[in-house]
Amino acid sequence: MPLDLNRLIDRMPKAELHMHLEGSLEPELLFALARRNGVEIGFDSEEALRAAYSFTKLQDFLDIFYAGLRVLRTERDFHEMTLAYLRRVRQDNVLHAEVFISPQAHTRRGIPFEAMFEGVDSALRQAERDLGMTAGLILGFQRQFDESDAFDVVRQAKPYADRFVGFGMGGPELGNPPAKFARVFAACRAAGHKVVAHAGEEGPAQFVCDAVDLLKLDRVDHGVRCADDPELVKRLAGEGVPLTVCPCSNIKLRVFDRMQDHNLATLLRAGVKVTINSDDPSYFGGYMNENFRQAATALDLTEAELYRLARNGMEAAFVTPARRAELLAALDGAWRDETGGLPA
Numbered sequence: 001m002p003l004d005l006n007r008l009i010d011r012m013p014k015a016e017l018h019m020h021l022e023g024s025l026e027p028e029l030l031f032a033l034a035r036r037n038g039v040e041i042g043f044d045s046e047e048a049l050r051a052a053y054s055f056t057k058l059q060d061f062l063d064i065f066y067a068g069l070r071v072l073r074t075e076r077d078f079h080e081m082t083l084a085y086l087r088r089v090r091q092d093n094v095l096h097a098e099v100f101i102s103p104q105a106h107t108r109r110g111i112p113f114e115a116m117f118e119g120v121d122s123a124l125r126q127a128e129r130d131l132g133m134t135a136g137l138i139l140g141f142q143r144q145f146d147e148s149d150a151f152d153v154v155r156q157a158k159p160y161a162d163r164f165v166g167f168g169m170g171g172p173e174l175g176n177p178p179a180k181f182a183r184v185f186a187a188c189r190a191a192g193h194k195v196v197a198h199a200g201e202e203g204p205a206q207f208v209c210d211a212v213d214l215l216k217l218d219r220v221d222h223g224v225r226c227a228d229d230p231e232l233v234k235r236l237a238g239e240g241v242p243l244t245v246c247p248c249s250n251i252k253l254r255v256f257d258r259m260q261d262h263n264l265a266t267l268l269r270a271g272v273k274v275t276i277n278s279d280d281p282s283y284f285g286g287y288m289n290e291n292f293r294q295a296a297t298a299l300d301l302t303e304a305e306l307y308r309l310a311r312n313g314m315e316a317a318f319v320t321p322a323r324r325a326e327l328l329a330a331l332d333g334a335w336r337d338e339t340g341g342l343p344a
């Protein structure tokens, strides 16, 4: 990659729309929390833990992800994890972040919803005060559990309704199709929340289609398997449905064999509103800039395509029109400073 493309990626203001806070726990913090809380994690050292981050499919990763998040027990733990992530991505010039937490992964272990929520929320607000960025929280259902479990999350979240931006859904996709949660998502939308869900990561193009039609999503998380259905790609492009694509994650979880095989550039060139995100940065080897760098290098992204990807993230963010205008102005300002003009 030319040196100036690298520099452009560093300097370019960004919005991150798809990341799981529990997936940002670096081994150092994970061990520190394990020690503080007396949680046994089954690895002797941070290096040994990191060495276990080798996956052949989504479930391999989810097993280690769910095991790791057991170190989170108190409001303070959630606060520290969240602030560590926000401080880190601010260095990548992320000016707005929408972050997932999976309430069921915590409440099912006996952690009070309130401790989880207040710990995360206080860190997001602190970052807004101190780091020159904005941040929003998305509560993610886990699709391996049943509908009534997801409705419990909706009920628990109700008192906090004006303090998070939406609901999402992750977990093992195969065997857990979007239709399973159509009524839950209808309730979330009826309550005025934005809705997103993972679809078309391991699951087929039909799941992307169903997620859009049955769950009526505002964005699709991943969505890359849509490429198996050219009509669906045309439809996503025509309707401007954003995809929150996570390049490093897709390689680590073998959605694509190599970054050169990733289809994000093809989808972008077909007019799909593709954004770039980190998913679980501690586990997948990169925060925002690394995801941009690896994609740009392997796929020969042009300057104009980098600009489009960054702009898409801001356009797809759940922010007020005024905040969106600020984000876009920051992007354009930085772009002009670096390149002397805006892409045609």
Ligand SMILES: Nc1ncnc2[nH]cnc12
Residues within 6 Å of the ligand: 020, 023, 058, 065, 170, 171, 172, 198, 201, 249, 279, 280
């Ligand atoms: N990439 C991913 N897919 C599904 N569920 C997840 N939870 C955390 N990361 C995830």
Ligand SMILES: [Zn+2]
Residues within 6 Å of the ligand: 018, 019, 020, 170, 198, 221, 279
């Ligand atoms: Zn994800």
